[in-house]
Amino acid sequence: MKNNPFFIILPVVLLVAVHCCHAQGAADKCPINFPVITFDPVNVTLTAASKTRLKSIATSIKKQPGTLLFVNTLGLSTKSGQNNCNRKLMLVKTYLSEVEGIRMNRIIVNCEFTDSVALTNEVSFTCEQE
Amino acid sequence: MQPTPKLEAMLKIFTPILTLLTVVVGVYQFNTGQRENKTRELNMRQLEIDKMNNQLNREILAKFKDNQNKIYTEAMSTIGYLITHQDPTQERYKEALNRFNQLYWVELSSVATEAVNNKLLVFQNILTNLQNNDFRGFDKKVFDLRDAAAAVAEAMRESSMDYSLPGGLRGLDTTTKAK
Numbered sequence A: 001m002k003n004n005p006f007f008i009i010l011p012v013v014l015l016v017a018v019h020c021c022h023a024q025g026a027a028d029k030c031p032i033n034f035p036v037i038t039f040d041p042v043n044v045t046l047t048a049a050s051k052t053r054l055k056s057i058a059t060s061i062k063k064q065p066g067t068l069l070f071v072n073t074l075g076l077s078t079k080s081g082q083n084n085c086n087r088k089l090m091l092v093k094t095y096l097s098e099v100e101g102i103r104m105n106r107i108i109v110n111c112e113f114t115d116s117v118a119l120t121n122e123v124s125f126t127c128e129q130e
Numbered sequence B: 001m002q003p004t005p006k007l008e009a010m011l012k013i014f015t016p017i018l019t020l021l022t023v024v025v026g027v028y029q030f031n032t033g034q035r036e037n038k039t040r041e042l043n044m045r046q047l048e049i050d051k052m053n054n055q056l057n058r059e060i061l062a063k064f065k066d067n068q069n070k071i072y073t074e075a076m077s078t079i080g081y082l083i084t085h086q087d088p089t090q091e092r093y094k095e096a097l098n099r100f101n102q103l104y105w106v107e108l109s110s111v112a113t114e115a116v117n118n119k120l121l122v123f124q125n126i127l128t129n130l131q132n133n134d135f136r137g138f139d140k141k142v143f144d145l146r147d148a149a150a151a152v153a154e155a156m157r158e159s160s161m162d163y164s165l166p167g168g169l170r171g172l173d174t175t176t177k178a179k
Helices: A005-027 A048-062 A079-099 A117-121 B005-084 B091-111 B114-132 B138-161
Strands: A032-038 A067-076 A107-114 A122-129
Touching (some): A048 A067, A048 A122, A079 B114, A107 B114, A117 A122, B005 B138
């Protein structure tokens, strides 16, 4: 049994697996900058790709109780820009809360102003300890 | 002494010419006088129209400024309440917030100058971010709100002293064309 290569390889595989899982877990720990999601400038809706990304963000957040998710986006410095900015934030917040089940008070949304139209299509996410 | 036939012929020619010339000069003078009278009359009429337009502009401007001041006064008083009361859960606070949002999105838009709008945008954005997060961190953000409110009040004061209509009077004012 001692000479069986299976019993030599198995501990090595297990060691590697544990190391990988631990490393993965460490990478998931807040603070994290999650990948951004992009909105269409005209039709502000969540695409399937955005929903997938939000799901993965929500999964990560759910694993870490006591953390807050900060959702940031930029809007043009006009009333309509501000309105558009809040429209995106509310869409994301509602989705994360109602579909993914994250408590509303764990999601902090923030709209800031910019003069660049190109920057207004993205929504960024970070998480921090409460 | 009899006039020479040559002189007589010349007189015969010149007399009608002179008469014609007199008539032409008379007509010319009459026309010039008429034209001058007409120009004077037109100028007088233009002056009267300008005076009436001026009066109308002043009346419209006075109404606009009156309305602007009323809205500014209410907005400033609402902003004053929002930055000095630190319990956003109070019913009175919610009412003030609601009233400010009404003023911001509609009434202020109709009278505020660009400078006032820019300052209001900053103030309202801080307020909206707070509102969107159930007033989390309000005790810290209230200082930013107060700075923004002071900037709004200053811009409104400047705007109150400015007696030009934003965009002018289209269709009435001779300097601005109707769109």
